Each structure stands twice: as structure tokens, then as C-alpha cells.
Amino acid sequence: MSQNRQILLARRPQGAVGPDDFQRATAAIPEPGEGELLVRTLMVSIDPTIRGWIDRDTYLPAVPVGDVVRSVGLGVVTASRSAAYSVGDHVIGLLGWQEHAILSDKDRPTPVPGWMDPADALSVFGVTGMTAYFGLTDVGQAKAGETVVVSAAAGATGSIVGQLAKVRGCRVVGIAGSDAKCAWLTGELGFDAAIQYKREDVGARLRETCPDGVHIYFDNVGGPILNAVLGRLAMRGRVVLCGAISQYDDLSSTYGPPNYVNLIARRGRMEGFLIMDYASRFMEGAMELGRLLAEGKLKHRTTVVEGLDEAPATLRRLFTGDHEGKLLVRVAAG
Amino acid sequence: MSQNRQILLARRPQGAVGPDDFQRATAAIPEPGEGELLVRTLMVSIDPTIRGWIDRDTYLPAVPVGDVVRSVGLGVVTASRSAAYSVGDHVIGLLGWQEHAILSDKDRPTPVPGWMDPADALSVFGVTGMTAYFGLTDVGQAKAGETVVVSAAAGATGSIVGQLAKVRGCRVVGIAGSDAKCAWLTGELGFDAAIQYKREDVGARLRETCPDGVHIYFDNVGGPILNAVLGRLAMRGRVVLCGAISQYDDLSSTYGPPNYVNLIARRGRMEGFLIMDYASRFMEGAMELGRLLAEGKLKHRTTVVEGLDEAPATLRRLFTGDHEGKLLVRVAAG
Numbered sequence: 001m002s003q004n005r006q007i008l009l010a011r012r013p014q015g016a017v018g019p020d021d022f023q024r025a026t027a028a029i030p031e032p033g034e035g036e037l038l039v040r041t042l043m044v045s046i047d048p049t050i051r052g053w054i055d056r057d058t059y060l061p062a063v064p065v066g067d068v069v070r071s072v073g074l075g076v077v078t079a080s081r082s083a084a085y086s087v088g089d090h091v092i093g094l095l096g097w098q099e100h101a102i103l104s105d106k107d108r109p110t111p112v113p114g115w116m117d118p119a120d121a122l123s124v125f126g127v128t129g130m131t132a133y134f135g136l137t138d139v140g141q142a143k144a145g146e147t148v149v150v151s152a153a154a155g156a157t158g159s160i161v162g163q164l165a166k167v168r169g170c171r172v173v174g175i176a177g178s179d180a181k182c183a184w185l186t187g188e189l190g191f192d193a194a195i196q197y198k199r200e201d202v203g204a205r206l207r208e209t210c211p212d213g214v215h216i217y218f219d220n221v222g223g224p225i226l227n228a229v230l231g232r233l234a235m236r237g238r239v240v241l242c243g244a245i246s247q248y249d250d251l252s253s254t255y256g257p258p259n260y261v262n263l264i265a266r267r268g269r270m271e272g273f274l275i276m277d278y279a280s281r282f283m284e285g286a287m288e289l290g291r292l293l294a295e296g297k298l299k300h301r302t303t304v305v306e307g308l309d310e311a312p313a314t315l316r317r318l319f320t321g322d323h324e325g326k327l328l329v330r331v332a333a334g
Numbered sequence: 335m336s337q338n339r340q341i342l343l344a345r346r347p348q349g350a351v352g353p354d355d356f357q358r359a360t361a362a363i364p365e366p367g368e369g370e371l372l373v374r375t376l377m378v379s380i381d382p383t384i385r386g387w388i389d390r391d392t393y394l395p396a397v398p399v400g401d402v403v404r405s406v407g408l409g410v411v412t413a414s415r416s417a418a419y420s421v422g423d424h425v426i427g428l429l430g431w432q433e434h435a436i437l438s439d440k441d442r443p444t445p446v447p448g449w450m451d452p453a454d455a456l457s458v459f460g461v462t463g464m465t466a467y468f469g470l471t472d473v474g475q476a477k478a479g480e481t482v483v484v485s486a487a488a489g490a491t492g493s494i495v496g497q498l499a500k501v502r503g504c505r506v507v508g509i510a511g512s513d514a515k516c517a518w519l520t521g522e523l524g525f526d527a528a529i530q531y532k533r534e535d536v537g538a539r540l541r542e543t544c545p546d547g548v549h550i551y552f553d554n555v556g557g558p559i560l561n562a563v564l565g566r567l568a569m570r571g572r573v574v575l576c577g578a579i580s581q582y583d584d585l586s587s588t589y590g591p592p593n594y595v596n597l598i599a600r601r602g603r604m605e606g607f608l609i610m611d612y613a614s615r616f617m618e619g620a621m622e623l624g625r626l627l628a629e630g631k632l633k634h635r636t637t638v639v640e641g642l643d644e645a646p647a648t649l650r651r652l653f654t655g656d657h658e659g660k661l662l663v664r665v666a667a668g
Contacts, residue, residue, distance in 0.1 A: 059599045222595065241598050256590030261556065264575050264606035265393045271605075272598035 004029045006068050006098035007311055009054050016249050016319065017051065022069065022312040029100045032081045036102050037109070039075035041095045042334040043118045043304070045126060046314045046327040047072065048220075051248040059274055068096040069311070072127060074118045075101065076334055090114050092121060097311045099331060110282075118334070119302040123156055123326035124289050127275050131242060132160035133285035134278045135218060136168075139271050140240045144169030146215035147234065149206070151225050152245060153194065154181035156300075156326035160289070161218045162191050163298050170216075173209045175202065175225060177321045184324065188299055202228045213237065213266075221246045223255045230259035233266045241272040249319060301325030338363045340402050340432035341645055343388050350583050350653065351385065356403065356646040363434045366415045370436050371443070373409035375429045376668040377452045377638070379460060380648045380661040381406065382554075385582040393608055402430040403645070406461060408452045409435065410668055424448050426455060431645045433665060444616075452668075453636040457490055457660035458623050461609050465576060466494035467619035468612045469552060470502075473605055474574045478503030480549035481568065483540070485559050486579060487528065488515035490634075490660035494623070495552045496525050497632050504550075507543045509536065509559060511655045518658065522633055536562045547571065547600075555580045557589045564593035567600045575606040583653060635659030 003026045010023040032038045052058045053070045063070050073095030077085050082105035085091065093109035095101040103109045112121045123129060135157075136142050148165040152158045153174025162172045162185065173193045174185040182194035193209040195202055202225055206214070213234030219226050222244025230239065247254045263270060278285075292298035303323045305314045308331045317323050337360045344357040366372045386392045387404045397404050407429030411419050416439035419425065427443035429435040437443045446455045457463060469491075470476050482499040486492045487508025496506045496519065507527045508519040516528035527543040529536055536559055540548070547568030553560050556578025564573065581588045597604060612619075626632035637657045639648045642665045651657050 227590065241594075243598070244595050247595065254592035254595055256561065256592040256594060258588035258590040260575075260590060260594065260604065261578050261581065261588055262606075263604065264577065264608065267605075267607055267611060269603060269605040270594065270597065271601075271603040272596075273601055274598065277601060 002029060003027070004098055004100045005308060006096075007308060009063050009065050009067055009069050011065055012055060013051075017054075017312065017316050019312060021054070024309065030102050032079050032102055035082050035105050037077050037082050037085045037091075037105065038079040039091060039093070039095060039101050039103055039109075040078045040334070041073050041075045041099055041101060041331040042090075043122060044071045044073035044095060044097060044308075044311065044329050044331060045122045045128075046311070046318055046329060047127070048243050048245045048248060048318060050315060051319070055248075059276075068098050070094055071097050071311070072122070073101070073331070074112060074122055085109070085111075088114075090116070090118075090121075092126060097308060099308065119304060119326070119328055120293075122328060123302055124160065124293060124298065124300055125286050128156040128326055129160055129289045130278060130282055130285045131275045132157050132164060133289060134275060134281070135240045135242050135273060136161050136164055136216070138278070139273045140216040140218060140238050142168050142170055142216055145171075147171045147173065147210050147212060148216045148218065149173045149175065149210065149214045149229055150218040150220070151175040152220035153185055153191070154178075154324050155220060157242065158218070158220055159185075159189060159300060159325060160298065163189055163292070165216075166190050167292060167297060173206075175221075181324060197225060203231065206232045216240065218242060219244070223247060227255075227257035227259045230257055230262050230268075233262055233268045235266055237266055237268045239268065239270040241270060245319065302328055304328045304330050306330050336363060337361070338432055338434045339642060340430075341642060343397050343399050343401055343403050345399055346389060347385075351388075351646065351650050353646060355388070358643065364436050366413050366436055369416050369439050371411050371416050371419045371425075371439065372413040373425060373427070373429060373435050373437055373443075374412045374668070375407050375409045375433055375435060375665040376424075377456060378405045378407035378429060378431060378642075378645065378663050378665060379456045379462075380645070380652055380663060381461070382577050382579045382582060382652060384649060385653070389582075393610075402432050404428055405431050405645070406456070407435070407665070408446060408456055419443070419445075422448075424450070424452075424455075426460060431642060433642065453638060453660070453662055454627075456662060457636055458494065458627060458632065458634055459620050462490040462660055463494055463623045464612060464616055464619045465609045466491050466498060467623060468609060468615070469574045469576050469607060470495050470498050470550070472612070473607045474550040474552060474572050476502050476504055476550055479505075481505045481507065481544050481546060482550045482552065483507045483509065483544065483548045483563055484552040484554070485509040486554035487519055487525070488512075488658050489554065491576065492552070492554055493519075493523060493634060493659060494632065497523055497626070499550075500524050501626060501631060507540075509555075515658060531559060537565065540566045550574065552576060553578070557581060561589075561591035561593045564591055564596050564602075567596055567602045569600055571600055571602045573602065573604040575604060579653065636662055638662045638664050640664050
């Protein structure tokens with residue numbers, strides 16, 4: 001009980017992540033210094049961006065080999081030397097794949113109400129929901145009557161993007177990788193259409209389902225799907241670049257979309273964003289998403305995997321598409 | 335004298351345009367109908383977009399095989415059945431590669447003062463200058479202190495982009511294909527640096543010349559140069575997509591830039607535009623460019639080739655880079 005179990009990065013992954021890229025370790029539970037808090041991890045969020053963090057410098061420095069794997073998580077404060085946080089507070093921050101973490105109050109860990117389901121806090125009210133909200137409304141500038149296409153549509157972010165777009169009065173087409181996912185999108189989630197990219201011709205289906213072209217494409221995947229949508233862009237269409245999960249396993253040969261040239265004739269825009277830039281406006285997103293959740297207009301699924309040791313395999317699942325909605329790993333009950 | 339000499343599109347070009355893609359013809363001089371004017375062509379403008387027009391439907395329908403090649407030109411009205419235009423007026427419009435053309439007053443041919451050099455009217459005050467002006471200021475949102483990179487920098491549009499950016503207080507790096515062009519950029523035009531892409535490593539030279547990254551890239555060429563600049567984008571950098579001349583000769587295998595993913599980490603934007611969308615604001619551009627020209631702060635070169643029959647070969651020159659500044663063909667003295 002007095003040890004801190006951790007999962008370290010054993011080496012830089014080549015291609016798909018596998019068990020040999022990580023190793024278990026045990027360390028002493030650290031002591032918080034001035035302005036710091038000790039947090040017991042309850043749950044960690046498994047996000048595509050982790051694949052980048054363990055690979056190379058991105059918008060954050062690469063995780064050094066031998067260090068704890070970086071991950072957003074939710075935990076409870078067990079010791080505090082910060083006036084801003086008290087023992088028993090629930091907070092979200094970069095806890096990493098470990099049972100106990102030190103956070104600095106300078107990094108402003110996000111306080112979470114103790115009654116809130118940790119899975120909700122890390123999905124709808126976490127970076128997932130905020131990414132969907134600000135990507136669609138701010139970067140995408142979604143307006144009623146427009147056609148929105150979203151890829152990885154049954155995923156954590158994509159499923160919220162599509163439902164938000166419906167609430168905004170848009171026509172919504174989701175792209176997903178199984179018939180069951182597509183049925184969920186057009187059934188329970190109310191999407192206007194779904195494209196099963198593993199079985200259907202994406203270009204042909206885009207022509208059928210988006211007769212007026214695509215006004216907003218929320219891209220989570222990159223690759224040939226991005227290219228197909230660029231080819232169907234409506235006049236002044238916007239491509240919101242959220243991620244490129246199809247490309248993360250082999251960054252040495254990233255796919256460039258030739259149809260980018262269509263941005264000229266269509267007067268289109270392709271724009272990237274990182275949700276951390278919107279941190280000061282998270283309240284705005286949380287209020288709208290919270291209202292929709294309360295009104296039953298926002299449905300979401302979470303897959304909670306039990307046990308810290310499962311984190312590496314769960315990260316791999318993110319890339320195989322073998323899940324629906326948000327992927328989380330429970331580290332401790334709380 | 336009573337015949338209308340024309341150059342027709344003989345077939346859709348495969349790869350680089352050649353003499354067999356065009357054919358000479360002679361037709362009767364047409365009569366203007368109600369609301370139309372007959373214009374005698376003085377000069378036609380040789381622009382990269384013609385390569386697209388004779389190939390396929392773009393933002394305008396493809397020129398049908400057997401039709402006169404579409405081209406912007408400047409001419410003098412020789413007969414008018416429009417209250418808005420009189421015989422003797424100089425106008426710019428889509429005259430095509432022919433000695434006499436019918437324009438409709440519905441298409442609002444642009445009146446040009448009779449004293450103005452036709453070469454100036456078709457370059458600085460024509461779509462070339464307007465493209466530079468609105469691309470840099472509106473799409474690119476250039477601000478003092480930013481680093482601007484422009485490709486095809488010794489070309490008609492690129493040379494104006496760079497000089498305008500200098501006037502706006504930007505640091506300017508031009509990319510061009512010969513030592514003489516590069517010397518012109520950093521000498522007479524006052525660019526801060528130039529990269530000779532045929533001889534130098536573009537990526538390495540971008541690192542040297544843009545230590546703070548690229549805030550605005552005005553892209554006329556596409557291809558690997560676009561990719562290299564995407565790799566050096568500054569935070570919130572903007573890529574202004576004006577053209578992709580390196581790709582026009584083989585549209586079946588357009589190059590997609592893998593570094594587009596860098597738009598995410600850099601919160602960057604890549605945006606296309608067409609100058610015709612800014613037609614209602616051309617006065618604004620003409621006033622600033624005219625002032626700079628009068629103050630000697632805007633230098634430009636034009637290459638005027640004599641004779642309508644030279645139009646096909648001159649279009650080819652546009653793609654070989656064997657020219658500086660604006661390429662024009664004089665059809666008649668006037």
C-alpha cells in the first residue's frame with residue numbers, strides 16, 4: 001500500500017504500440033513540495049495524443065524513455081501543500097499511468113465535484129467534450145442548415161461532435177468502421193447518415209449523402225478519408241483538423257491529401273487546433289454540454305477497463321477501433 | 335482585316351502544353367447583340383489558371399475542345415450596343431485568344447483609363463496585383479514583424495506579394511528558381527532573403543532564414559516546397575493557397591503534403607481563395623498599389639511577347655520559369 005505502482009515507457013514504439021514498449025515499475029510514494037499536491041489516481045483517460053507524446057516532441061516535449069507514461073487522469077488529493085487545493089478534492093490533471101502523482105498548483109489542476117461520475121468528468125466535461133465543442137463551434141463555425149461530416153464518428157469526440165451539430169440544426173454524416181457503430185450513429189444518436197468506410201466506397205457514399213457538398217469536416221483520422229472529403233468540399237467549406245489517428249502508427253510515411261488543391265477552387269479552409277488553447281473558455285463548453293446531457297440530448301458511451309496494468313493494451317485498442325465512445329482505465333475505486 | 339484570327343483548343347493537353355494542343359483559325363468578326371460590345375484585343379494575359387481552364391471544369395467550366403482559348407485581355411471597344419460602354423473605351427474582360435471578341439455588359443468588363451499602359455492594367459491593376467493584395471492582407475492577415483515566405487517569388491504575383499509585405503513591416507523570404515531571380519529579389523526588390531530551390535536545400539534554408547518560423551506562406555507552387563514550409567510553420571501560421579503551378583501539368587498524380595498534420599500542433603490554417611470573389615473591393619487594392627507604384631515602392635517587370643500566334647508558346651514559358659514578372663502577349667498595337 002505504501003508503494004506507487006507505475007507504467008513506464010520502455011522504448012520508443014515502432015509502428016503499432018505493443019507490450020514491449022512499456023514496463024511496470026514500483027517507486028516510493030512521493031512527498032509534495034511547497035505549492036504541490038499528492039493525488040491518488042482513480043481513472044486515466046486513454047487518448048490518441050498519447051501515441052504522439054511517447055513518440056516525439058509535439059506540442060509537449062516527448063516523454064523520455066524510462067519515465068512514467070503521460071496521461072490525463074482524475075484523482076483525489078491525499079496531501080496538499082497548496083492553499084488552492086484540499087485533501088479530499090477531486091481533480092483532473094496530467095497524472096500519468098501511476099497510482100500516485102504529484103501535481104503543481106501552477107498547472108492549475110481542474111477541480112471536479114465529488115459527486116460527478118469520473119467517467120463523465122473525463123469524457124463529456126473533459127478534453128473530449130471540449131474538443132468537440134470548440135472544434136465544431138469555434139474552428140468549424142457550424143451554422144444551421146450546413147452539412148457536417150465527422151470521422152471516427154462513434155469515438156469519444158466524434159460522437160459528441162455529431163450530436164452537437166444536430167442540436168445546431170446541421171445535417172450530420174458520420175464515418176465509422178463497423179456496421180454496429182453506424183447503426184448506433186443513425187439510430188440512437190440521430191445522425192442523418194453513416195458511412196462504413198471498411199465496407200463502402202467513401203467517395204461514392206459522400207456524393208450520395210452530401211448532395212450539396214460538405215460544409216464542415218471534423219477530421220479525426222487523416223489519410224484517404226480526409227482526401228475523399230476534401231474532394232467533396234462545399235464552397236467555403238472548413239476542415240477542422242483535430243487528429244490523424246490513421247497516421248499515428250507510422251509517422252515516417254504520413255499520407256498527404258492531394259485534394260488539398262480543391263481548397264483553392266472551393267475557397268476552403270483547413271485549420272488545426274489544440275484544446276488547451278481554449279482552457280479559459282471551458283466553462284462555456286461545460287454549460288452547454290451539461291444542459292444537453294441533462295435534457296437527454298447528448299448520449300455517450302464509455303468503456304472502462306479495470307486495472308492500471310491494462311493501460312498499454314487499452315491504448316492499442318484505441319487504434320484498432322475495437323471500442324465505442326470514450327476509453328478509460330480505472331486505477332482505483334473512489 | 336475583316337477576319338477574326340483566333341487560337342482554338344485542339345485537344346485536352348496531356349502533361350505539358352505543346353503546339354499540337356492548339357490550332358489557328360479564322361472566323362468572321364461577330365456582331366454585338368443587345369447589351370453586348372465588340373472589342374478589339376490589344377493584349378492578353380498569360381496566367382497559370384489557363385492551364386486548368388483548358389483541362390477540366392474548375393471554378394469555371396472547362397473550355398470545350400474546338401473553342402477559342404479563354405484568357406483575360408485588354409481591348410478597345412469598336413462597336414457597342416450597351417449604354418454602359420462606348421466606342422473607344424478600353425476594357426478588361428475574358429477576351430480569349432482572338433483579335434475580336436464579344437463581351438456582355440452583364441459580365442461588367444472593367445473600364446481602364448485610355449492613358450494607362452496596357453501592361454500595367456493587366457498586371458499591377460489586374461488580377462495579378464489584386465491577387466497579391468487580397469491574398470496577403472485578407473487571407474493571410476499579414477501583420478508587421480511577421481515572417482512571410484512566398485514561392486514563385488520572381489513571378490508576377492509573388493514579386494508584388496513580397497514588396498507589399500515589406501511595406502507592411504514584415505520580414506520577407508522569396509523562393510525562386512534561378513540565381514538571377516534571387517539576386518533581383520534581394521537586390522532591387524528588397525527581400526530579406528531568397529532561396530534558390532533548384533540548387534539549395536529548401537528545408538535547411540528555411541531553418542536559416544526563418545529562425546522564428548513562417549507566419550505566412552503565400553503558395554503559388556504546391557508540391558514539396560509547400561511541404562517544406564508546412565514543416566517550418568510558426569504558431570498560428572497561415573498558408574495562403576493561391577496556386578499549385580508545380581502540379582498543373584500532371585493533375586492525375588497531384589502531390590499531397592504530409593506535413594499538413596503540422597497544422598494541428600501549430601494551430602495553423604491553410605486557406606484557398608479566388609480573386610474574383612474580391613471584385614467589389616478592387617478599388618481598395620488599386621488605390622494602395624497605385625500609391626506604392628507612384629512612390630517608387632513597387633517595382634514590377636513584364637515580358638511582352640509580340641503576336642497572337644505566340645500565345646501557346648508563351649503559356650508554356652509560364653511553366654518552365656523562363657521569364658520574370660508578368661507574361662503578356664500583344665495582339666495589336668493600340
